[in-house]
Amino acid sequence: AQSVSQHNHHVILSEAASLELGCNYSYGGTVNLFWYVQYPGQHLQLLLKYFSGDPLVKGIKGFEAEFIKSKFSFNLRKPSVQWSDTAEYFCAVNGPGGGADGLTFGKGTHLIIQP
């Protein structure tokens, strides 16, 4: 079965610091990869996704992620974080079924940005 590992459960940064959140998955075949974000009191929403093509994908609010197939990784990055980036971040993967059988999520990273 597919599994997703997020390396950091809690991250605390100051505003303007650079961010990198790690994500590794286990399935070695063709996958779609996602980062979702859950702001306090809000819906889970899509930050960015990778289906194919350029392994560097850009999402909303200045976030980007790089798919490295050889490392089974899909790390999330942002060069300069803001206080409003405080949220929980989830990496997710769908497997060979194309997502018909649901997404597999990591356990999440709780990011706190200090002003």
Next chain:
Amino acid sequence: DGGITQSPKYLFRKEGQNVTLSCEQNLNHDAMYWYRQDPGQGLRLIYYSQIVNDFQKGDIAEGYSVSREKKESFPLTVTSAQKNPTAFYLCASSSTPGLLGGEQFFGPGTRLTVL
């Protein structure tokens, strides 16, 4: 205004009672999903349905039941057999899944507390 609605937002029930959580979508999506979110555990798939009148168990289906009589509705029943039902429940939907798809849209969630 398209989206997914879940009701109620908060639900309290006594131990031993069954309870049904509502999920409705007007996105015309074929596939619908139920996830459970616990602190530090990420999201775990309970049930999913790719088409009306058909549904499949996810990773943690024990103690839950679902129905899919209409395309737009996918209610979840938490039965008395579920040993630890207190959690945040998220409903999601996606258009016909495939390797070029798989993005899921999430509702606002229902927080169930069993007393």
